[in-house]
Amino acid sequence: MxxxxxxxxxxxxxxxxxxxxxxxxxxxxxxxxxxxxxxxxxxxxxxxxxxxxxxxxxxxxxxxxxxxxxxxYKPELSINDLVEIITKSPFISVNQLMAQTDCTLAQARQALDIAQWQ
The missing domain is CATH 3.30.1370 (Ribosomal Protein S8; Chain: A, domain 1)
Incomplete structure (x- = not known):
């Protein structure tokens, strides 16, 4: 909290x-x-x-x-947090992920790659 x-x-x-x-x-x-x-x-x-x-x-x-x-007070999300968001909604796009979490393009792509290859 x-x-x-x-x-x-x-x-x-x-x-x-x-x-x-x-x-x-x-x-x-x-x-x-x-x-x-x-x-x-x-x-x-x-x-x-x-x-x-x-x-x-x-x-x-x-x-x-x-x-x-x-x-x-927005926390910085780690790559694992981004991967968790992607696994909860697998059809999320890079732009949607960036808008939802304020992560960078590189972080979004890395998280999508990890989620796809697990």
């Missing part, structure tokens, strides 16, 4: 209740940090990816800083 601080969450976002529903529906947990105006998001990377996709589809401009905060 990753813990992401969201300072002034309510003040920075319009329609923050809808954003909190998106977060909770993904399986992540968002809680207020004590009695302050700061919030904490507890999620794993799968939850974060789902949240980012849904928030970007909503196209709410005030939520963009939230997406930027989430992307700061």
């Amino acid at each position: 990753i813990e992401i601080p969201l300072n002034s969450f309510v003040r920075r976002t319009k329609n923050h209740k809808t954003l909190k529903l998106i977060i909770q529906n993904s399986g992540a947990v968002i809680k207020r940090k004590g009695r302050s105006r700061n919030w904490l998001l507890h999620a794993d990377w799968a939850h974060i990816c789902e949240i980012i996709n849904k928030v970007q589809l909503s196209e709410e401009p005030s939520w963009q800083w939230f997406v930027n905060e989430l992307q700061k």
Whole structure:
């Protein structure tokens, strides 16, 4: 689980209740940090990816800083992680893999080669 601080969450976002529903529906947990105006998001990377996709589809401009905060905590995926993603969805293309994981072209091709020849 990753813990992401969201300072002034309510003040920075319009329609923050809808954003909190998106977060909770993904399986992540968002809680207020004590009695302050700061919030904490507890999620794993799968939850974060789902949240980012849904928030970007909503196209709410005030939520963009939230997406930027989430992307700061994005873990670097190893080749084995990429191979695991490919085995879960074997018809994924290089471009789809790169878009989904932000890996480089060389990493995507290497992972596809490993997945195909295992």
